Amino acid sequence: MRSLVLIGHGSHLNGESAVAAYRYAELIRARGLFDEVIEGYWKEEPSLRQVLRTTASTDVTVIPMFISEGYFTETVIPRELGLGHQGPVPPEGIARVIGGRTVRYTLPYGVHPGMADVIVARAREVLPELGPDGPADGVETALIVLGHGTTRNENSSRVIYENAERLRAGGLFSEVHALFLDEEPRVTGWADLVRAPRVVIVPFFASEGWHTLETIPEELGLSGVVTPFPDTPHGPQQVHYARPVGTHAAVAEVILHLAEEARGAGGPGGDTERGHEAAWQAFLKLARRGARVGELLVTPELGVFEIRNALDEGRPGGDLMTLVTPEGVRDRVRFTDGGEHRPVHTLRSLPRGWRAVLNEADLRRSVHYTYPAVVEETYAHGCHALRPTPWATTARRQTGIYAKVQRAVPEQVERVAERVCAACLRTRLWAGERLTHSFLDGVPGGIPCAEACTFLVAEVREEVARKKAAAAS
Ligand code: SF4
Known part of the structure; x- marks a missing residue:
């Protein structure tokens, strides 16, 4: 039995911050390679302090969903998980036995060499002519790997240079440049540097946001996916602007590679964690009789379970929105009735107006999403x-x-x-x-x-x- 834990930053304010980790967890769960895929967060629930307790197996691989190494991956996450490690994580990761579980902690996905393939995949989306050996139309094409860059974190620039080097060696592009938003060499100077008539810019960012949607297009004068620049020092050039790497579905492959590498010759996996299983069996025993958990009402119904806000007790099912998956429950309970983000799920603000009909396995996952840990x-x-x-x-x-x-x-x-x-x-x-x-x-x-x-x-x-x-x- 094996558990995979994806660690995101999360936010006390922004309900969208956790979405990337959810989406990758869904993609990997659908592959069926792990018995469970759990998400944990610094600023949401389950928190870093709680998340290991929520895993069902004694074999746990933890992957930080960050684009580069730094304060969170080297200090905050290891400290909060209780790994007894501070500082750079070695390439093979860190393995510890914590509370009876073997926990393997890896480097963040962004530093994996497989990210070079994700950069190419993003480039192909805005330049379909890019074949397996280079542009099929023979037009010389340059690639700019665009990093945020900050003098406070050398690691964030290093990963950009490493990917540029890999892609240069790959020979798909006539030129490959590593440029930055906030440090030299700056992307605003691209026209002086790049000679090829066609340029693809791929932001090496974790998510779509203010920089990728606003500051980068503004500073570069981009008008859409393709922008012509008729008069640059090297003649007419055309810029193709890609979406950030961190939101590409191929990141799920990188995560799986990282997880496999962390296990090495790890054998068949662990056992069911007994304390975790006993907790859920105690809960299910209660649920089969009907139960209240916080604001949640659990009712057994002909072999399945219904959950709803207890304040909606007695309302006809037809008056409520019916959900049938744990993911549906997750997306409903993340916000209050007023649309406010709920970083702490036990705050008394569970939304009303919905019910979920679930089998026993989905009940467990839905209760986990409603009240993590x-x-x-x-x-x-x-x-x-x-x-x-x-x-x-x-x-x-x-x-x-x-x-x-x-x-x-x-x-x-x-x-x-x-x-x-x-x-x-x-x-x-x-x-x-x-x-x-x-x-x-x-x-x-x-x-x-x-x-x-x-x-x-x-x-x-x-x-x-x-x-x-x-x-x-
Ligand atoms: Fe946070 Fe609730 Fe605990 Fe207070 S009681 S510290 S709000 S989880």
């Missing part, structure tokens, strides 16, 4: 196996822009927690609160919170910054 953590709490992490420990662990939460006094933390956590179903074990009965005992809101979530940490940081600004004014 809740079943596993609640069961562990009942077994006295969920260790609370006091605020001081969480604060000490923070680095980068979040290190300033270490300056928060207990009264500040409590003030913020009273505001944020008041809207949450969880009981703050990390603050010394006690939870004697859980939803597994029939108390719907009985859900433990073992550790301050990143949403609360971010709010405490804001509070510290506000206090400092007020003191200075």
